[in-house]
Amino acid sequence: MACFCTTPKRTVLSRSWRKICAATGTQAFVAAAPLNLVYVADLSKTGQSGSEAELFTAADVGFISENVYLFCTSERLATVVRGSVDRDALAKIMKLGPNQKVLLAQTVGYPKK
Numbered sequence: 605m606a607c608f609c610t611t612p613k614r615t616v617l618s619r620s621w622r623k624i625c626a627a628t629g630t631q632a633f634v635a636a637a638p639l640n641l642v643y644v645a646d647l648s649k650t651g652q653s654g655s656e657a658e659l660f661t662a663a664d665v666g667f668i669s670e671n672v673y674l675f676c677t678s679e680r681l682a683t684v685v686r687g688s689v690d691r692d693a694l695a696k697i698m699k700l701g702p703n704q705k706v707l708l709a710q711t712v713g714y715p716k717k
């Protein structure tokens with residue numbers, strides 16, 4: 605399972621990195637947030653196959669994203685795990701292989717004042 609992070613808008617980003625940032629979500633707050641995590645499962649590395657591999661990677665992403673929720677709560681940050689991702693488009697932009705599947709994304713930011 606790999607995480608790719610986007611960086612704040614103020615940072616000078618390469619064009620390809622900027623494209624990845626924009627593609628990590630379909631909702632407006634995604635582009636404005638300081639951090640987006642993308643959870644990618646490499647199904648060739650799970651040690652299982654078929655639906656078993658999918659089950660285990662889904663469980664993993666649940667644990668990981670929940671830990672991010674717990675950390676954000678402790679630090680008074682806002683977070684939202686997102687299934688609303690154009691997975692095919694993002695996989696293409698990130699140059700993922702056929703065994704690498706985008707599962708979920710998660711935005712981290714500051715709570716509204």
Ligand SMILES: Cc1cc2nc3c(=O)[nH]c(=O)nc-3n(C[C@H](O)[C@H](O)[C@H](O)COP(=O)(O)O)c2cc1C
Pocket residue numbers: 631684685686687688689
């Ligand atoms: C698997 C999963 C996928 C989700 N996908 C989205 C999503 O794409 N966009 C979104 O705004 N909320 C999505 N949610 C809901 C949020 O992650 C969050 O749970 C919800 O906004 C409630 O958060 P709150 O209690 O902080 O208001 C998803 C939740 C889960 C469990």
